[in-house]
Amino acid sequence: MNVSDLDDADLARRLRQGCLFLETGPFISRIQTSIESVQAGIALLYAGFPVHDNAPFADFHVALTRPAGLRRWFRPQVNFLFDGWTPFKPLPLEQAFAMFEWGMNWCVVNHAHKYLVLHAAVVEKGGRALIMPAPPGAGKSTLCAALVASGWRLLSDELAIISPDSGQLLPLPRPVGLKNASIDVIRTRYPDIAIGQEALDTAKGTVAHMKPPGDSVASQQLMAMPGWVLFPRYREGSALALEPFSRAATLSRLVGNAFNFTVLGRPAFECLSRLVDDSGCYSLEYSSLDEALERLDKLEVSAS
Amino acid sequence: MRKTVWCVASDARLHWREWDGEVVLFHENSGNIHHLNLFAATAIRQLLEAPADSETLTERTASKLDLPVDDEARDGIEQLLTRLKTLGIARVAPS
C-alpha cells in the first residue's frame, strides 16, 4: 500500500493520530501532525512511497506541532519533534513542510552511523551512481533535478548513504529540494513534474520540493555501485568544462562532506578510498543545463 | 647543545593512500585526514623509519627525492615538523 492508495481523509486521520508509518529507503518513520500544509505536502510529494499499517517498529518517531501560547494567534509557528524532543528552534508555520524535510534529514544524519553519510546528491544510470558533493550555491540541486527529470534515477538530492561493508549506495529518494531561481528553472523546463508549495524567507531563501519520479521511488530498495564523483559548479556565461579531478583531492573533499567520517573512523577512510579508486573523478563547470546533461549522459565507466 | 631529535608519536595510527604522487594521510587517533604533497609524505615516511633531527631528516628526504639540500628544503622540514607536533603526529624523541 502506498500513500496514493489512501484517500485524503484517511491520510489526514493517520497523520493526526500519529500512525502513518512511511517507508523511505532503508527507514520507516512514524509521523504525527495535524498541520494541513504538511499533510498536503506528503499527499502530493510522497504519493509513491509505501505505508505500513501499525508497523511494530519505527526507526524515527517524528511530529510537527504548533507550539502553544499567544504566538499561536498572531505569529503562528511550527516545531519539529523527534520522539517528543525538539532539536531545533521553531520556524514560521508557512515553513512547516520544509521543516519536515530538514527534520527527516536530521534523523538520518544523527542516527544512521551504520552507514557513511555524505552531504551530496546521488543519481544513477546503468547501475552506476553519480555522486555530486557540493557546497550550497554550486547548483547541485538544480543539476540533480534536471538529471532526474531527464532519465537518471534519483537516489537522493542531499544524502549519499554508503554501506561501508559493500561500498554500495543506498537510495533515499525523498523529494528534491529546490531553492530560489532553480524552482522556476525546473518548473519551466519540466512543466509536468509536480512541485510542492513554496516556503518563502527560510534560512535558505525560497524553498520548494519536487516530487521524485515514480520509477525512482519504486526501486528505492535497489542499491548502486559508485561510478563517478563530480564536483559541479554553475557559473553564468561559462563554457562547458568537464575536467578530471585529482583523486587525492577528491578523497579530501569527500571526507569534508561526510557527516559522520570521524564517527566511523578507519572503516570510513577505507570505504571512501575504495570509492575513489572505483570512480571517475571530475569537476564540471557549466552555464547551460542542456550542455551539461548531454555531456554527463556520455560519461563512461572508468576505473583507475 | 644537543640537536632536537624528532620521531613519529609511538601511538600514532597512520593510514596512507597515494594517487599520482599525492598522498592522503589518515591519522586515526585524531580522526583527521591530511592531503600531502610528495615531499611532506616522504619526510613523514623517513621519520617513521628512524627518528632524526631536522638537518638529518632534510638530507634523507632530499636524497630520496633527488632534491638539493638547500634552504627551501630545510624550511620545508622545519615547518612540517612544527605542524606535525601541533597535530600530535610527531614528538620530540625521548633522550
Add this chain to the structure above:
Amino acid sequence: MNGGCDSILRALADPGLLLSMDLSDWDLFIRQARRANLLSRFAVMLRDQGRLQSVPARVRVHLESECALADQQKRVVEWEIGCIRQALDAIDVPLVLLKGAAYVAAALPAAHGRRFSDVDILVPRARLAEVEQALFLHGWFSEKQDAYDQKYYRKWMHEIPPLRHNQRRTVIDVHHAIVPRTMRLHPDPDKLMTSTRAVDEDERLRVLSPADMVLHSAAHLFLDGEYSNALRDLVDMDQLVRYFACQEEFWDVLLERSIELELDGPLYYTIHYLRKLLGTPVPGQLVERLDGRPAGGLPRRWLMPLFDRAVIAHHPSCSDHLAGIARWMLYVRGHYLRMPLYLLVPHLLRKSLRAPSGEA
C-alpha cells in the same frame, strides 16, 4: 511510577531479557534508553557478549550506530587526554580526570558504552590560573563571553567556564573542587587530591580514589539540580561499586570517607536507589549505618517522592503528571544548596528572563 521504564531497569539487571523482546518492545526500549543516554551502553554490552546478531535486523542497525558513537567517544577522549597532557606538560601540574574521562583512562567497566560530551578535569585551585593560561596557549578558549556568566562561574562555581578547543571543538571543564564553593557542604578538594591514583607511568595523570569516584558521582547526582542523566549516573555508580566491591574494605572506606567529606547524605540516596532500581548488592551493615545517620537538610520522606520521579528515564512513557514539577523543585533545590538565598532569587530570575532552552 516507573512502570513504563521497567524494561530498561530489568535489562540492566539481566541483559539476557533483551533477546526475548519483540519488535514493539524494542521500539519503546530504544526510545527510552536513548533519552536516558543509555542506549550505547546496551549496544556495546550486547556486542561484547557477541549477541548483536541475535537482535532483529531493524533494531541492530540502531545498536550498531550506537556502538560506532561509543567507539568514537573512546577514541576522542583518549586523544583529548593526550592533548591536554601535552598542553600541561610544561607547567608540571597534577591533572586529575573526573567522571567519563576517568573511567576511560582507568579502563573501568563503567566506561563501556558510556556517552558524555565534555572532558572534566580537576586541578589544584592554586594552579588554576597557570592551567588556564597553558590551555589557552594550546587553543582552548572560554566561549562564555557574557560578563555575568563569567562572574557567576568564577565567584560561585567549582569550575571555570567551559573551554572549547578552537580547532577540534571539544570542550574541557576545569574544576578546582567537586562542588560549588558556596555550597553548604564542601568536601575539601585537598583531601581528594592527596588520595588520587596515577593511571600509568606518568605520575601526573591521575584519577580519584575508588571511594571518592563514587562519592563525586553521588554528590553530582543528588546535589546538582540537573537530573536529565540521572539514570545514566546511577548506572555508572552501579558499575563502579560492583567493580570496586572486590577490594578489601571498600564499603567501610566508602562510608567513612563519605562522613569525612560531608557526603553521607548523597551516599544515602545513592545506595537507596542502587538497591531499589538496579538491584546492586550492598552489605546490609552499610545500609543500616547510613540509615542511622542524621538526614541533614530536608527530611528524606519529603525528598524521596521527588527523586523517585527524577532518577528514571525522562521519556514521556516513564513520567507521571507530577514528574515535571518534581524535577523543577529539584532544580530549585540544587540552586538553593549552592547559593545563599539573596543570590539565588536574582539568579533564577535572570535565567528565566533569558531565551528559553531548546527543550520542549
